[in-house]
Amino acid sequence: MPSSTISKRLFVFDFDWTLIEADSDLWVAETLAPDLAKQQEDHIGKIVWTELQDLLLQRLFERGITQQDLEKTLRNIPFTPEIIAALRLMKSQGAELCIISDANTFYIEYILKAHGLEGIFSKIITNPAHFDTHGRLHVKRFHGLDKEPHNCPLPCQPNLCKGQELQKLMDTQTWDQVIYMGDSTNDFCPSTRLQSSRDVVLARADLLLEKHIKLHLDMVKAQVIYWQSPADVLAITQTLLNVPASSSSATIAAGKPVAISSIHQVPVSV
Numbered sequence: 001m002p003s004s005t006i007s008k009r010l011f012v013f014d015f016d017w018t019l020i021e022a023d024s025d026l027w028v029a030e031t032l033a034p035d036l037a038k039q040q041e042d043h044i045g046k047i048v049w050t051e052l053q054d055l056l057l058q059r060l061f062e063r064g065i066t067q068q069d070l071e072k073t074l075r076n077i078p079f080t081p082e083i084i085a086a087l088r089l090m091k092s093q094g095a096e097l098c099i100i101s102d103a104n105t106f107y108i109e110y111i112l113k114a115h116g117l118e119g120i121f122s123k124i125i126t127n128p129a130h131f132d133t134h135g136r137l138h139v140k141r142f143h144g145l146d147k148e149p150h151n152c153p154l155p156c157q158p159n160l161c162k163g164q165e166l167q168k169l170m171d172t173q174t175w176d177q178v179i180y181m182g183d184s185t186n187d188f189c190p191s192t193r194l195q196s197s198r199d200v201v202l203a204r205a206d207l208l209l210e211k212h213i214k215l216h217l218d219m220v221k222a223q224v225i226y227w228q229s230p231a232d233v234l235a236i237t238q239t240l241l242n243v244p245a246s247s248s249s250a251t252i253a254a255g256k257p258v259a260i261s262s263i264h265q266v267p268v269s270v
């Protein structure tokens with residue numbers, strides 16, 4: 001199907017190190033309590049990440065860190081103009097945009113708002129967070145302990161199988177093209193859910209998602225495009241949407257879009 005005839009597109013994004021240039025959980029710990037960030041490293045893999053973040057938030061609260069302090073540090077997380085331009089371009093071309101992330105609702109919604117991107121995503125699927133009456137932020141598992149375990153055989157965390165959630169989004173209607181963008185181990189499961197050769201996985205190069213895809217190429221049916229920088233993402237978006245860089249309102253002075261031919265692509269076998 002030529003790009004110009006694709007009318008129903010679904011873009012689904014991971015958040016940390018995909019839309020933003022950092023891991024929001026680690027950013028909060030490292031900027032507000034570097035000693036706690038260091039301690040946290042010893043517990044990685046032993047405690048479910050969401051619980052670890054909730055413990056960190058308790059410690060930050062005990063140190064007097066307020067909602068305003070959290071907001072101030074979240075505002076400083078790098079969110080590049082190229083990614084923002086790419087998102088706006090997708091939206092302007094009628095695509096539906098969703099996020100599936102292992103961060104939390106407060107961090108994501110606040111960061112999006114700080115960059116004027118509230119309302120651009122039709123769905124944000126992530127761990128729920130709320131401030132209690134004392135001003136302490138709590139974060140809970142998206143896939144709660146009250147539910148049956150998701151039992152995903154792929155490397156998904158107990159609190160979130162991103163593939164299962166992507167599948168639900170894909171099942172809401174018939175899409176001409178689904179694009180999933182991510183960087184890490186828990187982005188592998190959703191990458192395997194794309195079944196059409198028109199679908200695209202945008203995998204951040206040299207990170208764990210690329211490693212998993214290359215180890216299990218037979219499990220990925222979609223076309224895979226590896227990207228290095230946010231400028232690559234903008235260039236790829238312009239190509240996917242068939243919008244020439246020169247005529248696109250998304251073109252920005254800071255961006256140096258690269259030709260899609262220069263981006264390594266894995267040939268698709270169907």
Ligand SMILES: [Mg+2]
Pocket residue numbers: 014015016017018182183184
């Ligand atoms: Mg990520």
Ligand SMILES: [Zn+2]
Pocket residue numbers: 152153154155156160161162163164189190
């Ligand atoms: Zn999974």
